[in-house]
Amino acid sequence: MNPYAKLTFSLSLMLGTAITISSNHWVAAWTGLEINTLAIIPLISKSHHPRAIEAAIKYFLVQAAASTLLLFSSMINAWHTGQWDITQLNHPTSSLLLTAAIAMKLGLVPFHFWFPEVLQGSPLITALLLSTVMKFPPITILFLTSHSLNPTLLATMAIASAALGGWMGLNQTQIRKVLAFSSISHLGWMSIVLIYNPKLTLATFYIYCTMTGAIFLTLNTTKSFKLSTMMTSWTKTPVLNTTLMMTLLSLAGLPPLTGFLPKWLIIQELSKQEMAVPATIIAILSLLSLFFYLRLAYYSTITLPPNPTNLMKQWHTNKPASTLIATLSSMSTLLLPLSPMILALI
Numbered sequence: 001m002n003p004y005a006k007l008t009f010s011l012s013l014m015l016g017t018a019i020t021i022s023s024n025h026w027v028a029a030w031t032g033l034e035i036n037t038l039a040i041i042p043l044i045s046k047s048h049h050p051r052a053i054e055a056a057i058k059y060f061l062v063q064a065a066a067s068t069l070l071l072f073s074s075m076i077n078a079w080h081t082g083q084w085d086i087t088q089l090n091h092p093t094s095s096l097l098l099t100a101a102i103a104m105k106l107g108l109v110p111f112h113f114w115f116p117e118v119l120q121g122s123p124l125i126t127a128l129l130l131s132t133v134m135k136f137p138p139i140t141i142l143f144l145t146s147h148s149l150n151p152t153l154l155a156t157m158a159i160a161s162a163a164l165g166g167w168m169g170l171n172q173t174q175i176r177k178v179l180a181f182s183s184i185s186h187l188g189w190m191s192i193v194l195i196y197n198p199k200l201t202l203a204t205f206y207i208y209c210t211m212t213g214a215i216f217l218t219l220n221t222t223k224s225f226k227l228s229t230m231m232t233s234w235t236k237t238p239v240l241n242t243t244l245m246m247t248l249l250s251l252a253g254l255p256p257l258t259g260f261l262p263k264w265l266i267i268q269e270l271s272k273q274e275m276a277v278p279a280t281i282i283a284i285l286s287l288l289s290l291f292f293y294l295r296l297a298y299y300s301t302i303t304l305p306p307n308p309t310n311l312m313k314q315w316h317t318n319k320p321a322s323t324l325i326a327t328l329s330s331m332s333t334l335l336l337p338l339s340p341m342i343l344a345l346i
Contacts, residue, residue: 001046012039013133020137025084026074030067033105033137037063040134043126044118055121059130062114066104070141073097086141089148098141099149099157105138107180108187109160116168116180124225127176128216131183132209139190139205146198154191155278159285161188166288173227175219178292179212182251185289192282193266196273203342204262207335211251211259214328218244221325230299243329245297250332252293253286258335261342 012035020032037060045056077094078084089095100111107115119127142149165185172178186208194201218240219225222233234241250257255264263286270279335342 001042005042009039009042012036013129017133017137021140024086026071026078026086027084029086029137029141030071030074033063033067033070036134036137037067040126040129043129044122046126047123049121051121052123055118058114059118062104062111066101066111069097069101069104073101086144087147089145092150095145095148095150096153098145099153102138102142103157106135106187107184108157108191109164109184110157112161112164112184115184116177119176119180120174122176124176124216124220127179128213128220131179131212131216135183135187135205139201142191142194143198143202146194149195151195154194155275158188158190158192159278159281161185161191162282162285163188163288166285166291169289169292172292175224175226175230175296178296179215182289182293183208183212185286189263189266189282189286192278193269197269199345200262200265200269203345204266207258207262208251210328211247211332214247214325214332215244215251217322217325217328218247221322227296227299230296234301240325241300243325243333245301247329247332248293248297248300252290252297254290256336257333258331261336261339265343 016032016035016037016039018032019035020029023029023032041056041060044059045052073094074084076097077089077091080091080094081088083090089098102108104111115130119130122130162185165181165183165188169178169181169185172181186204190201190204190208193204221240222230222236224230224233246257250259253259253263263283267279267283270276270282
C-alpha cells in the first residue's frame with residue numbers, strides 16, 4: 001500500500017476515534033464511527049486476496065447496519081425527549097436499540113458472527129486494530145449511556161458472550177480466530193459490570209488492549225498464523241516465544257499475572273451488587289477460555305512437532321523484535337503489584 005494512503009487512513013482512524021470519544025451530540029458520535037469504518041476498510045482489504053475482500057465487505061455491511069440502528073435510536077430519543085445529548089438517553093426503546101447497535105459494532109453475542117470471519121481475513125496488524133482501537137469508540141458510548149441501559153439484557157448478553165467465546169474457541173486451529181473468540185469472551189466480562197462500575201469496564205478494556213497488543217505484535221514478528229506454524233516458531237525467537245507464553249497466561253487471567261486483576265475486581269464488584277449467581281457462572285465459563293489459552297501457550301514453547309512437518313524451520317527472523325513488544329509484554333505480566341494504585345484510580 002502507498003505510504004501516503006496508509007498515513008491518511010491511520011490519521012482518519014485517530015480522527016474518527018477522537019471525534020466519537022469527545023462528542024456530546026449523537027450526530028457527532030455517529031460521524032466519528034462512520035469515519036472509523038471507512039478508514040479501516042482499505043486496511044482490511046489491502047492484500048487484494050479474495051478472503052480479505054470478503055472480510056472488508058462483511059465488515060462494511062455489519063458496521064453500516066449498526067450505525068443506522070444507532071442513528072435511528074438517537075432520533076427516537078430526540079423525538080420523545082427533545083434532547084440530542086448522549087447522556088440524556090431516557091426512552092426505553094432507544095435504550096434497547098442502542099444496546100443492539102453497540103453490541104453489533106463490538107461483536108457481542110448474538111451479533112458476533114461477523115467478527116471471527118473478518119479477523120481471519122485481515123492482516124495481523126489490522127486484526128490488532130479491529131480488536132482494540134475500533135472497539136474504543138463503541139465502549140465509550142456505552143460508558144456515557146451506562147445509567148440508561150437495561151441491566152438484565154446486558155448481563156444476559158455478557159454471560160452468553162463468555163460462554164460462546166469459550167466454547168467456539170476450543171476447536172480452532174487458526175490463531176486469529178482463537179483471538180477473535182477470546183475478544184468476544186472478554187467483552188462479556190466488560191459488559192456484565194458496565195452498569196455497576198463503568199470505570200472498571202474501561203480499566204479492563206485498557207488491560208485487555210495491552211495484552212492483545214503484545215500477542216498480535218509477537219505473532220506478527222514470528223509470522224505465526226496457525227497452531228502448526230506456532231509449534232515451529234521457537235526456532236526463530238525462543239525468548240520472544242517465552243514472553244508470548246506468559247502473555248497468553250495473563251490473558252487467561254491466571255494469578256499472579258496482570259490479567260488476573262480485572263477478573264478479580266469484576267467478581268468482587270458483582271458480589272457487592274448481590275449478583276453472586278452471575279459472578280459464579282461467568283467465573284466457571286472462563287475455564288473454557290483457559291483451556292485454549294493453555295493450549296496456545298503449550299504449543300508456543302513446550303511442544304515440538306511429534307512427526308515430520310512440511311513447514312521449513314526458520315533459524316532466524318526477518319526483523320528484530322521491537323521495544324514496543326517488550327514494553328507491552330512487561331505490562332501484560334507484571335502490573336499486579338500495582339493493583340492498589342489501579343484501584344485508587346478506579
